[in-house]
Amino acid sequence: MAKLTKKRKEALAKVDGSKAYSLQEAADLLKEITYTKFDASVDLAIRLGVDPRKANQMVRGVVSLPHGTGKDMKVLALVTPDKEDEAKEAGADYVGLDEYLQKIKDGWTDVDVIVTMPSVMGKLGPLGRVLGPRGLMPNPKTGTVTMDIGKAVSEVKAGKIDFKVDKTGIVHAPIGKASFSADKIVGNAKELLSTIMKLKPTAAKGVYVKSIYMSSTMSPSISIDAKTYSS
Numbered sequence: 001m002a003k004l005t006k007k008r009k010e011a012l013a014k015v016d017g018s019k020a021y022s023l024q025e026a027a028d029l030l031k032e033i034t035y036t037k038f039d040a041s042v043d044l045a046i047r048l049g050v051d052p053r054k055a056n057q058m059v060r061g062v063v064s065l066p067h068g069t070g071k072d073m074k075v076l077a078l079v080t081p082d083k084e085d086e087a088k089e090a091g092a093d094y095v096g097l098d099e100y101l102q103k104i105k106d107g108w109t110d111v112d113v114i115v116t117m118p119s120v121m122g123k124l125g126p127l128g129r130v131l132g133p134r135g136l137m138p139n140p141k142t143g144t145v146t147m148d149i150g151k152a153v154s155e156v157k158a159g160k161i162d163f164k165v166d167k168t169g170i171v172h173a174p175i176g177k178a179s180f181s182a183d184k185i186v187g188n189a190k191e192l193l194s195t196i197m198k199l200k201p202t203a204a205k206g207v208y209v210k211s212i213y214m215s216s217t218m219s220p221s222i223s224i225d226a227k228t229y230s231s
Contacts (some may be wrong), residue, residue, distance in 0.1 A: 007035040012220050020225035023189050026214045027182035033219050040178040040217035042185055044192060046171045047210040054088060056203040059171065060164040061126070062142045063195040067184040068159030070177030071112075075156050078116040078124070078138075083149050087115070090153035101127070102215045109134055115144045163192070169210075171196060178216050189214070193229055 006019040011033035021029065034040050050057040076094040077087035078101065087095045094100060094111065097120065104127050114131070116124065116138045123140065124131070138144040142162035144154050158225040163173045193212070200208050209229040213221040 011035060015220045015222055016225070020223050020227075022225060023186045024182065026222045026224050027185040027189070028184055029222055030185070030214055030216055030219065031178060031182055032204060034178040034216040036142050036178070036216070036218055038217075039203050040219070041071070041174050042176045042178060042180070042214065043172060043174050044189055044218045045213045045215070046173075046193070046196060047212075048165055048171065048196075048204075049207045049210050050165060050169055050201060050204045052165045052167055052169055054203065057201045058165065059196065059199050059201065060141060060162070061195055061199050062160055062162045063173075064155060065109070065159040065161065065175060065188040066191055067176060067180065067188050069174050071174070071179060073112045073156050074110070075113045075153050075166070076111040077149055077153060078114060079118065079149055083117065086150045087153055090150040091157045092153045097123075104130055109136060111136065113144065113156045114138050115149060115156065117147060117149065121145060143158050156194075163196075197229055198218070 014029065030042065048059060050059055052058055061210070063224050072132070074093045075091070076099055077092040079087055079095065080097060084095050101123055107130070108219050109130065114136050118140075121138070128137060128160060139162075140146070143152055143160070144162075163171050173192055175187050175192055190218065196209070209226045212224040212226045212229070213222040214224055
């Protein structure tokens, strides 16, 4: 078993495992217990009372975090020549089509989000095995398959993220960086939770939000009072 470092022990000692914190308390505490030398990511893990194996209980959506993610998202715009300038002006890091399709086929996936057009999706189908497991396959439901390429790229760059409940019923999502103020972390968390509440499937019975945990890279998890979001 790995030996706990002094800083890890100090961090664990500050977290009361029997307590459910408010969002503000959790954000304040998280900044105290994050000890990485790099700017750690802050994440929420939300366990939902849904059965993701059933199509009518799938929870998936997008949210524009008011304070951004703190991460410079690398965007690939797979577009026809007439849309290239629009994508570049909006800030896409890579713009093109066939040459990038070939690069992906050869194993290149060094991007965070892929934005494309409906007419191009047919060419992406064969690359599903590469893009799917990495969460890179564009989807109309997340706004990454659209004719409004400029808007889609701009939104991703500004802090728009997509999320999806996993097979165990948990949504994992980044809500900022440890360098953010506690208020900004809280603001992003509230926006994500509000969006998830709006997406509650009508087929979901009982408690909807079972638990919420906040953590940063390598920090202990902090339990958040989920009662406000339980139904």
